[in-house]
Amino acid sequence: MTLYTVDTLLSLVLLSVLFAFGSSRVPALIKVMAFQGIVVSIIPFFITPDMETGAVIFTIATLVIRGVLIPLSIHVAIRKVAIQRDVAPIVGYHASLFFGLGLIVAAAVISRYLNIPSISDSQLLFPAAISLLVTGMFLLMARRNAIAMVIGYIMLENGIYLMGTTFSLRARHIVEFGILLDVLAGVMIMAVILQNIKQTFDDVDTSLLRTLKE
Amino acid sequence: MVEIVFITPFVTGLLAFVLPKAFSRQLLVLTGAVHLLLSVLLWQTSPRAWFAEYFAVTPEGLLSLLVISLLFFLIAIYTTGYLAAHRLKSENVFTGFMLLFLSTMTMVTLSDHIMVLWIAIEATTLASAPLIYTHRSGASLEATWKYVLICSVGIAMALVGSLFLTLSMELGGVTAAMSFSALAPVADQLNPAWLKAGFIFIVVGYGTKMGLAPMHTWLPDAHSEAPSPASALLSGVLLNCAYLGIFKTNKIMVAAGLGDFSGTILIVFGLLSIIAAATYILKQTEYKRMLAYSSIENMGIIALGTGIGGLGVYGAVICMIHHSLIKSSLFLSSGNILMGYNDRLIANTGQMAKRMPKTFVAFFAGFAGISGFPPFGIFIGELFIIMAAFKSGHYLAAIVFIFSLCVIFAGFAGQVMKICFDNPADTGKTPAPDFRETPRLVWPQYILLLTSLILCFFIPDALYQTIVDAVHAIGGGLQ
Secondary structure, three states: OHHHHHHHHHHHHHHHHHHHHHOOEHHHHHHHHHHHHHHHHHHHHHHOOOOOHHHHHHHHHHHHHHHHHHHHHHHHHHHHOOOOOEOOEOOOHHHHHHHHHHHHHHHHHHHHHOOOHHHOOOOOHHHHHHHHHHHHHHHHHHEOOHHHHHHHHHHHHHHHHHHHHHHOHHHHHHHHOOHHHHHHHHHHHHHHHHHHHHHHHHHHOHHHHHHHHO | OOOHHHHHHHHHHHHHHHOOHHHHHHHHHHHHHHHHHHHHHHHHHOOOOOOOOOEOOOHHHHHHHHHHHHHHHHHHHHHHHHHHHOOOOOHHHHHHHHHHHHHHHHHHHHEOEHHHHHHHHHHHHHHHHHHHOOOOOHHHHHHHHHHHHHHHHHHHHHHHHHHHHHHHHHHHOOOOOOEHHHHHHHHHHOOHHHHHHHHHHHHHHHHHHHOOOOOOOHHHHHHHHOOHHHHHHHHHHHHHHHHHHHHHHHHHHHHOOOHHHHHHHHHHHHHHHHHHHHHHHOOOOEHHHHHHHHHHHHHHHHHHHHHHOOHHHHHHHHHHHHHHHHHHHHHHHHHHHHHHHOOOEHHHOOOHHHHOHHHHHHHHHHHHHHOOOOOOHHHHHHHHHHHHHHHOOOHHHHHHHHHHHHHHHHHHHHHHHHHHHOOOOOOOOOOOOOOOOOHHHHHHHHHHHHHHHHHHHOOOHHHHHHHHHHHHOOOOOOO
């Protein structure tokens, strides 16, 4: 029964992947990212019968960071400093969507060939993990908007997290360190904000910027 | 006791943020001296770590640590001179992050656990990003963004690689601790397919940080935008740290009998990097970018040597040591050029031999060393790699390597001649007139080059033994 829940949730993740490929606005991408972050971090609760306290804490921390904190901070950032909302695609939306569909099919096919004993129960775990990972990479490469790139990076992290939680218990301990990657994502968000503050102030008065900096 | 070596700079780094400027400059040099002392002590006694599961003193780690320590001490002395001559807006942040950077890099060299190594390498990114942003210009922000973004993707790939390693342990029924030293003896039980996949991801991941093509695109920007002492650290030691990650994983691969597979991958990435450097170095207009591309070349050479194996590994380690010594001296000299001419473009420099004779000597000697001229060690390293390549039948690799070396030398030489002897282009800009070549701004370079020169002719027995031990672990040697 629980496994059906997992697969249902993951099918939603796969749909959200397609949505990420097709969306042209940053706010929509933020919502997709938050949704994926939440789903990915609650999956362990369904597939592990009894979790240790430490693991529970880590899972909740991931949930809070990826599902709430990062999406919220990006949301605030694009409202406070005028960051461009358009994702500025290098690859068009139709081509992106087509790529996304192909990706999901390919991921499903590949995961049939890899026989990893621990995930043979769920059909969608591995395809969803690969899809998230590649979607993240795709957004990083095929979007010019810096915030869209950061969102792509966080999707990539989610993919890694999903992959790790499904492999084995030991692997789960490894991906818990993935929380540290969020620090890097935080630095990136800061860089984007700085960039935009700089652009805004450069036109007006640079001395103003200097006073604000210290 | 092992942990003290990286805790010391961490603590002093935090102190440097709050102490007055003059004091934190002294602290930089003092920490460098203490760190050097501790590293030598570590080398002589090789004690056990408090957390032996996570940290260990390994020969390859020791080599990198000694290089880092010596380099940092000399760079710290240069930095005091640099900061006296060149005002930075936020000096405390700069010195503080320099020390934190030292701490994280030391942690990389001493870590034995796969995940501790990963964390340490990620921490180097965090500690060095503010250094690249020191000048706070639009260009430096862009360089920092590129650096953080590309290296973050790299570090994420390395995490996937580590994940696959655990899977290969799981499928092979290995219950050993996840440390390099514990895995090497049981490597043949690991599941080979996932081990191979893990190695590829780790090479791509840490290779990004090491500057292997085609993941090198952040490197020229970051190295040219950072203040010169930071560039010297980035190029001289950070790249080695990333290489250490690949080296250690390669150790497991060799122990698992997959040395040919890992070797081929390293050769391909190595050659790609050398070719990329040869292509871009010819059309460089900025001298710091030119030096950065030369670092990509040398990292390629090191990867190539490691991939070829045997004598090549020995050559790679020699190249690594001497590249660190010479390239950091070149970056320090480039700091002097930047202060003297106040311009990054090669076209706007010139007649350095007349205007800055002391820097000229260091820069020109460094150029000779990095291009592989005999009195410096890179010559020997490259010679060993070429010999090993011919011996093991990698003829194509050897030919591509030699050809690229010639191209790089030609490109490099042309630019260096322009800087040193040409008449500067008339830009109407007045060069910074108050720049003086104080001893602190030239002696560190001389000492670095001298060390390289001495190590070329005479290697102390203890050091030689450490190199041989390091090389031996991945099936290399002096045969």
